[in-house]
Amino acid sequence: MSSKLKTVRAAHRRAVIKLLKKADPTEEPQQDVINLRSMMELLQTKQNTLSDLNEKILESIEEEEDLDEEIEEIEEVDRYELEIQIGITKIEKLIKENKYVAKLPWKPDHPELPTNEYIARRRTQNVIDRLAKDPDMLNLYDKIIKEQEMKDFIEKVPITEIDREHGRIHYIPHHPVKKDSNTTPIRIVYDCSCHGNPDLPSLNDCLSSAPPILNKLTSILTRFRLGKYGITTDIEKAFLQVRLDNDDRDATRFFWLSDSTDPTSELIMYRFKVVLFGATCSPFILNATLLKHLSMNPSKVASILQEDLYVDNVLSSMNSEEATIKYFNESRELLKQGGFNLRSWMSNSDKLRDLALSEKVLDSDKETKILECAGMQNQIHSALPKQNN
Numbered sequence: 001m002s003s004k005l006k007t008v009r010a011a012h013r014r015a016v017i018k019l020l021k022k023a024d025p026t027e028e029p030q031q032d033v034i035n036l037r038s039m040m041e042l043l044q045t046k047q048n049t050l051s052d053l054n055e056k057i058l059e060s061i062e063e064e065e066d067l068d069e070e071i072e073e074i075e076e077v078d079r080y081e082l083e084i085q086i087g088i089t090k091i092e093k094l095i096k097e098n099k100y101v102a103k104l105p106w107k108p109d110h111p112e113l114p115t116n117e118y119i120a121r122r123r124t125q126n127v128i129d130r131l132a133k134d135p136d137m138l139n140l141y142d143k144i145i146k147e148q149e150m151k152d153f154i155e156k157v158p159i160t161e162i163d164r165e166h167g168r169i170h171y172i173p174h175h176p177v178k179k180d181s182n183t184t185p186i187r188i189v190y191d192c193s194c195h196g197n198p199d200l201p202s203l204n205d206c207l208s209s210a211p212p213i214l215n216k217l218t219s220i221l222t223r224f225r226l227g228k229y230g231i232t233t234d235i236e237k238a239f240l241q242v243r244l245d246n247d248d249r250d251a252t253r254f255f256w257l258s259d260s261t262d263p264t265s266e267l268i269m270y271r272f273k274v275v276l277f278g279a280t281c282s283p284f285i286l287n288a289t290l291l292k293h294l295s296m297n298p299s300k301v302a303s304i305l306q307e308d309l310y311v312d313n314v315l316s317s318m319n320s321e322e323a324t325i326k327y328f329n330e331s332r333e334l335l336k337q338g339g340f341n342l343r344s345w346m347s348n349s350d351k352l353r354d355l356a357l358s359e360k361v362l363d364s365d366k367e368t369k370i371l372e373c374a375g376m377q378n379q380i381h382s383a384l385p386k387q388n389n
Contacts, residue, residue, distance in 0.1 A: 098337065098338075098339050099241065099242070099243045099338075099339040100241075100242050100243065100289045100292070100293070100338060100339065101242070101243040101244070101245055102242050102243070102244065102245065102275060102285045102288075102289060103245040103247070103248060104207055104244070104245070104248040104251065104279070104281060105207055105208040105210070105281050105284070105285075106206060106207060106208070107206055107207065107208055110201065110205070110206035110207075111200075111201045111205070111206065112201075113168050113170050113201065113203065113206050113251065114170070114196050114200045114201070115169050115170055115171060116170055116171045116172070116173075116194060116196045116200075117171045118196070119171075119173065119194065119196050120171035120172060120173045120194070120253075120254065120255060121171070121255055121267060123173035123175070123191075123194075124173060124174065124254070124255040124256065124267060125267070127141075127173075127174070127175050127176070128257060128263050129263070131176070131263075132263040137176070137186070138260060138263065139260060140185070140186060141176055141186065141188070141260075142256075142257065142260030144186075144187075144188055145188070145256050145270070148240075149270070151240075152273060153240050153272065153273060153274045154270045154271065154272055154273060154274075155270065155271060155273055156268060156269065156270055157250075157253060157269040157270065157271050161250070162269060164250075167247065167250055168248070168250060168251040169250045169251065169253065170203055170250070170251040170252070170253065171253045171254060171255065171269075172190050172191060172192055172194065172203065172252060172253065172254045172276075172278070173190075173191045173194050173254070174188050174189060174190045174191065174254055175188075175189055175191070176188060176189075177189050189278060190252075190254065190276050190277070190278035191278060192204045192276070192278040192279045192280065193205075193278075193280075203251060203252075203279065204279065204280040207279060207280055207281045208281060208284075209280040209281055209284070210281075210284050211283075211284065212283045212284045212286070212287030212288070212311075213287060213291065214287070214310060214311065215307060215308070215309060215310055217310065219307075220307075220308060220310055220315050221315070223307070223308065223315075223316075223317065224308075224315040224316065224317050225317070226317055227316075227317025227318045227319050228317070228318070228319045228320070229317060229318045229319070229320070229321060229323075229324050229347055229348055229349040229352070230315075230316075230317045230347060230348055231314075231315070231316045231317060231318065231324060231327065231328075231345070231346075231347045231349070231352065232313070232314070232315055232344075232345070232346045232347070232363070233313075233314045233331075233342045233343065233344060233345045233346075233361075234312050234313045234314065234342070234343065234344050235312040235313075235314075235335065235340050235341065235342060235343075236340075236341040236342075236343045236344075238286055238311075238312035238340065239274070239275050239276070239277045239282050239286050239312075240274045240275070240276075240277075241274070241338075241339050241340050241341075242274060242275045242285060242286060242289050242339075243273060243274055243275075244272055244273055244274055244275055244276075249271045249272060249273060250271055252271050252272035252276055252279075253269055253270065253271045254269075254270050254271070255267040255268070255269060255270070256268065256270055283311065286311070286312070287311070289338075290309065290338075290340075291306070293335075293337075293338040293340075294306045294334075297334055297337065299330070299334070301327060301330040301331050301334055302334060304316055304327070304331075305331055305334070305335075314331075314342070318349075321349045321350075321351045321352065324347060324349045324351065324352040325351055325352060325355060328345065328352055328355060328356065332361075341361075342361070343361040344361070344362075344363040344364075344365075345361050345362055345363060346362070346363040
């Protein structure tokens with residue numbers, strides 16, 4: 001019980017005792033002046049006092065209920081802030097790899113996580129059968145998985161660990177989704193909300209899903225319009241840059257072909273070594289990791305990034321081309337120290353575009369979309385600040 005609530009209740013008790021004393025007729029009239037009228041008046045006084053007492057008690061109960069609701073709201077905020085703090089403290093930096101590693105935020109009382117091996121194997125085979133009708137698409141799907149393995153995002157489950165009995169083991173189905181891109185027409189979606197049956201939990205059911213702390217879009221866009229030179233960039237494959245703790249990796253297993261040229265070949269087991277996008281906690285983990293990295297490296301550019309960041313997109317503006325170049329160099333170096341790469345740079349600054357081109361991080365799209373992740377698709381010529389002639 002909070003000290004504030006104890007104080008209120010103590011005050012209530014004192015008020016009740018005081019009112020009861022007033023209701024107690026200690027100064028009764030002398031026997032010789034007592035008559036029927038005075039007794040009726042005395043009874044009426046006591047009745048009125050008790051009625052007042054009842055009203056005050058009811059009021060105090062209502063006030064206490066309101067206070068309880070207020071305390072519950074405060075405690076809910078405290079729990080959320082605590083969840084954020086716990087999430088951030090579970091994120092550590094691997095100095096050797098220059099990467100951050102995070103644990104999955106398991107609910108303390110979550111039900112037992114099923115393996116989902118049967119349904120994951122069956123759904124993967126269904127995906128293979130569909131893709132086999134278009135060999136080019138099957139080859140592209142396999143290429144994406146091989147690329148993820150090459151970049152150390154995933155790994156084959158070692159033979160010695162396939163049948164291990166300790167720890168959480170869970171298999172995730174996956175499927176292709178068409179993507180509006182010339183270079184990558186599909187992307188792979190991992191279904192972390194898959195239920196083996198209605199009575200069993202999914203992976204996401206067992207994970208906490210605290211929302212990330214995001215900057216207000218209106219504030220970002222307002223600041224973006226203030227400077228003479230607008231700048232847009234984003235973090236390359238941001239979610240995949242945060243390593244997953246070893247103890248949680250077997251909860252992210254999935255199946256794929258041992259030989260993509262043969263759709264009937266044996267399925268082998270993979271697992272994630274990084275935070276996968278399909279998990280409900282991934283946005284929170286990415287956000288907490290970025291905030292932790294920026295807070296651990298305080299500087300002017302870190303403050304700008306902290307204000308202008310939205311998920312994995314950055315919108316900033318500067319008043320001189322010299323400032324844009326400095327921002328480009330310092331922000332890239334700062335995030336590189338945490339294992340992140342700022343790419344797809346675009347600006348109405350010629351110098352910044354030339355520099356980004358020489359560094360091979362210039363946005364290659366003819367139309368730059370502002371905060372595409374938020375569904376805002378303003379083109380570069382209308383969204384970027386205009387230069388004064």
